[in-house]
Amino acid sequence: MSSPSRMTLKELAAELGVSTASVSNAFNRPDQLSPKLRERILSEAKRLGYRGPDAKARSLRTGRSRIIAVVLAESLTYSLNDAVASELLSGVAEVLDAHGHTLLLLSGRQDASQVPGSSSIADGYIVYGLMPSLMMLDELPQLGQRQLVAVDFDLEGYPAVHIDNEPASYAIASHALRTSARRPGVINLRLTKHPCNARISPDQELLPADRTITRSRLVGFHRAFAEHGIDPASVPMWNVEENTFEVCAPVIETILDLPDDERPDLLLCMSDRIALTVLTLAEQRGLRIPDDLRLTGFDGIAEGQYRSPRLTTVRQDSVEKGRIAARMILGLAPREDRQLPTELILGETCP
Structure with a gap:
């Protein structure tokens, strides 16, 4: 027994008494129809077994797959x-x-x-x-x-x-350095050319600025160090390979377990996830934040603002970044380089 033939867009339009364009828009361009008409078309299409335009056929016909x-x-x-x-x-x-x-x-x-x-x-x-x-x-x-x-x-x-990585990093580092830091340190996210989940040695090659935003953020930190009379080359740096607790933790444990006179009293972290990992592990060791260790993050994720002490961080609007990229792809915005502003959030980890 042969299976019934697939209902076509043209047949559905005739059945509903609407144009083929209206049916197509109901599936592909919902902004072109009233919600009431679109809902009617979709519900009737479901009842009649019409599953929508054939994407492969449409792609061959129009050169567009959507x-x-x-x-x-x-x-x-x-x-x-x-x-x-x-x-x-x-x-x-x-x-x-x-x-x-x-x-x-x-x-x-x-x-x-x-x-x-x-x-x-x-x-x-x-x-x-x-x-x-x-x-x-x-x-x-x-x-x-x-x-x-x-x-x-x-x-x-x-x-x-x-986003404005370099100016944002400069702003948060400048804020942190208003309070004297005897032993500042930096925890980077994937900065080295070759994998390194540890302290960065002087002979490690760093990725160029066009390959990683971490490099731009580091430039901002270094500018702030120099303005506060700190030689950037004297500031120890660590690298983590993945922005997860499991990968960050071994690196951070080696930092926090240093002798009191060697352990940093200020850590500038390249992400909130890194900073939150520091915060958790520091609290487990009885270190007081911000008295024994001041701490900054980057990203402004909700978790860092809901827990206590709240992270001092830079907030970026990642949702808007996604919207802009999508609008460019669809031709709804000019296809040109864009840089979004950020916001410095002063929390309790580095008041």
Whole structure:
């Protein structure tokens, strides 16, 4: 017995007494219809077994798939659990949803052979964060008419969305140094060219500024050190390879377990996750924050503002970063470099 033929968009439009454009908009461009009409079309489509326009056929017919791929620097599991990355994805999804596009998530840690075939028909790519390797980007289909926007790093020939990393880091370090610091230290996030989950030695090669936002933040810290009469080269630095408690903790434990006269009395951290890990481990050791150790973060995630003592940090609007990147991809905003402002939040860890 043969299966019933698939209902077409044209047949559904005739059944409902509406135009084919109205049916198409109900699935692909909801902003073009009244909520009442869209709801009627979708509910009737469901009742009649119409599942929506055939994406593959539409792609062949129009040259557009209405799929936007986001290439994440980290694994999908990590990115969805990371507060900053998930906020950025929320901003991207908000814009894509409003304009009838589908979001496809890819990980820069995937081998090119593991990338799903649907990526080949994506209309554009948003590339987020420091890629462990640019090989995957090289393996993506030739862009041609497709668009690409980089977020939090630079890719030659394409627009990038950043925050004001260097000025923001300078502002928070300048605030922290208003109170004398005898032994300041810096904990970086993926700053070294080769993996290093430990203190950075003088012979370690650092990534260039166009590959990691950490380098721009470090420039801001160093400018503040110099203005307060501190030789930046004399400030010890540590590097963590991943912005998670499990990876941060071993590095931070070695810092906090230093003798009292060697342990930093001020730690400038490149992320709130790093700073919150310091805070937890310091409290376990009976260190008083901010009396024994003052502490700053970066990102402004909610967790750092809900617990006590509240983090002194820099807040970035990751949701808006995602919205801007998505608008660029869809041609709703100029495809040009953008830099978003940040906000200094004074908490109790470094008053």
